[in-house]
Amino acid sequence: MREIQLDTIRDAVAKLCIDANCLLGDDVVRALKNGLATEESPAGKDILNQLLENEQIARKEMMPICQDTGWAVVWVEMGSGVRVQGGELYDAIQQGVAKGYKDGFLRKSIVEDPLRRKNTGTNTPAIIYTDIVPGDGLKITVQPKGGGSENMSEVKMLSASDGADGIAKFVLDRVWRSQANPCPPIIAGIGIGGTFEKCAMLAKHSLLREIGSVHPDPFYAEMEQSLLERINRLGIGPQGLGGRVTALAVFIEAFPCHIATMPCAVNINCHAARHQSVTL
Amino acid sequence: MAKKITAPLTAETVKDLRAGDSVLISGTIYTGRDLAHKRLTDALKAGEKLPFDLAGAVIYYVGPSPAKPGQVIGSAGPTTSYRMDAYSPMLMEKGLRGMIGKGNRTQPVLDAMKQRGAVYFAAVGGAAALIARTIKAAKVIAYDDLGPEAVRELKVEDFPAIVINDTYGGDLYVAGVAKYKKD
Ligand code: SF4
Numbered sequence: 001m002r003e004i005q006l007d008t009i010r011d012a013v014a015k016l017c018i019d020a021n022c023l024l025g026d027d028v029v030r031a032l033k034n035g036l037a038t039e040e041s042p043a044g045k046d047i048l049n050q051l052l053e054n055e056q057i058a059r060k061e062m063m064p065i066c067q068d069t070g071w072a073v074v075w076v077e078m079g080s081g082v083r084v085q086g087g088e089l090y091d092a093i094q095q096g097v098a099k100g101y102k103d104g105f106l107r108k109s110i111v112e113d114p115l116r117r118k119n120t121g122t123n124t125p126a127i128i129y130t131d132i133v134p135g136d137g138l139k140i141t142v143q144p145k146g147g148g149s150e151n152m153s154e155v156k157m158l159s160a161s162d163g164a165d166g167i168a169k170f171v172l173d174r175v176w177r178s179q180a181n182p183c184p185p186i187i188a189g190i191g192i193g194g195t196f197e198k199c200a201m202l203a204k205h206s207l208l209r210e211i212g213s214v215h216p217d218p219f220y221a222e223m224e225q226s227l228l229e230r231i232n233r234l235g236i237g238p239q240g241l242g243g244r245v246t247a248l249a250v251f252i253e254a255f256p257c258h259i260a261t262m263p264c265a266v267n268i269n270c271h272a273a274r275h276q277s278v279t280l
Numbered sequence: 281m282a283k284k285i286t287a288p289l290t291a292e293t294v295k296d297l298r299a300g301d302s303v304l305i306s307g308t309i310y311t312g313r314d315l316a317h318k319r320l321t322d323a324l325k326a327g328e329k330l331p332f333d334l335a336g337a338v339i340y341y342v343g344p345s346p347a348k349p350g351q352v353i354g355s356a357g358p359t360t361s362y363r364m365d366a367y368s369p370m371l372m373e374k375g376l377r378g379m380i381g382k383g384n385r386t387q388p389v390l391d392a393m394k395q396r397g398a399v400y401f402a403a404v405g406g407a408a409a410l411i412a413r414t415i416k417a418a419k420v421i422a423y424d425d426l427g428p429e430a431v432r433e434l435k436v437e438d439f440p441a442i443v444i445n446d447t448y449g450g451d452l453y454v455a456g457v458a459k460y461k462k463d
Contacts, residue, residue: 040460041456041459041460043442043456047404047407050404050407050410051404051406051407053407053410054404054406054407054408054409054410057409057410057413058355058409061409063345063348063351063354063355063409063412064345064354064355064408064409065355065406065408065409066355066357066405066406066408067342067343067344067345067354067355067356067357067408067428068343068357068359069345105345105346105347105348105354106345106346107343107344107345107346107354107355107428108427108428109343109428117315119426119427119428119429121427147359148359148360148382148383148405151360179383179384179453179457180382180383180384180402180405180453181360181362181382181383181384183382183405183406230463233461233462233463234457234461234462234463235457235458235459235460235461235462236457236460237456237457237460239382239402239404239405240382240383240384240453240456240457241402241442241452241453241456241457242452242453242455242456242457242458242459242460243456243460244460270405270406271406272406
């Protein structure tokens with residue numbers, strides 16, 4: 001059994017929260033720059049430039065890219081040969097999130113009850129998804145998820161007979177109805193298959209993929225490409241002011257399905273597609 | 281060229297603005313988002329005095345991140361506006377002339393804007409560190425217990441925004457998207 005100290009995990013999570021919120025990924029920066037070449041609207045170009053300038057300021061001053069520093073969604077891949085010393089894994093993660101949001105001057109956006117809405121003041125609880133995997137490593141990914149784009153997300157129980165066309169229709173309709181709300185350019189994460197909740201998790205997980213990476217299954221690679229083109233024909237454009245660059249990427253994750261169902265989830269992310277990982 | 285305007289807004293300033301105009305706002309604006317709007321309108325219904333004067337006021341829908349030592353404010357980009365739609369008409373009735381946020385408004389808000397002479401501006405969502413540079417002073421003036429949702433008075437200089445809805449029914453979101461839509 002390999003032992004990892006609680007403090008080590010806590011401090012690593014705190015750093016991931018800060019880095020994810022202040023340092024935008026190279027893939028997003030590249031995608032925004034590529035967008036400058038395809039955007040036809042002058043206002044749209046101007047916005048893409050502002051987002052790039054914003055990224056530079058955030059990086060230099062280590063301040064958040066966006067004031068909505070999000071839900072801390074934490075993905076854990078824990079080797080079956082690992083044990084946490086000095087406490088429980090989940091305590092280590094929750095303490096790390098609270099520390100990161102405090103030390104990094106990140107906004108605390110979580111209320112303790114959906115109806116009574118009192119801020120917890122620590123940005124905890126984090127949402128934690130754990131996978132037990134072979135080996136003695138511990139991989140942790142922090143994915144701060146903003147509320148504005150989360151609100152534009154949806155799960156739908158489609159029928160198998162709806163097929164790929166039904167999925168495309170649902171995705172395009174969801175993006176169309178979102179308009180300026182999720183701060184386009186967006187990234188659309190799509191989960192297909194599994195159960196009702198599983199497909200939503202697939203959609204969220206798909207948002208961790210690198211922009212520009214190609215889906216390993218050519219069937220879905222083509223579907224992603226076609227959806228991206230169709231979304232960018234909608235004309236919503238940067239910030240919904242009209243233009244070509246509505247989405248930077250479409251990511252699909254598919255999973256086995258029950259013979260009677262075909263759930264589909266669309267999780268919308270903004271350009272602040274934040275995530276950082278570490279392997280301890 | 282961006283139009284330079286001063287907040288609080290006069291009726292003349294508002295009349296001069298058209299959907300699509302870029303503006304640089306200087307002067308005093310107030311922050312308020314979901315819970316602050318609920319409290320402000322509850323106070324109005326109860327006949328209580330508001331923490332700031334609504335006449336000509338501009339409310340910026342933002343919950344900033346905390347200021348680091350030496351900073352005036354943390355990152356401070358707009359939040360999505362439709363969540364304030366249930367409250368905005370009542371505030372406009374009492375003098376509110378400008379709202380800054382992002383995303384489409386619903387019909388009752390658009391109607392109230394025309395009727396009361398108010399405008400809706402968008403700031404660039406996600407450009408929060410860049411926008412913070414135009415905020416020169418910030419202080420909490422009400423509802424401190426709401427944390428990021430407290431009402432703050434902001435002194436801004438050349439705060440960049442775009443007129444989405446003017447008082448004549450112009451709507452940049454609708455017109456802009458129609459221009460680029462292909463299907
Ligand atoms: S949708 Fe994204 S960029 Fe827009 S305010 Fe929310 S977190 Fe920030």
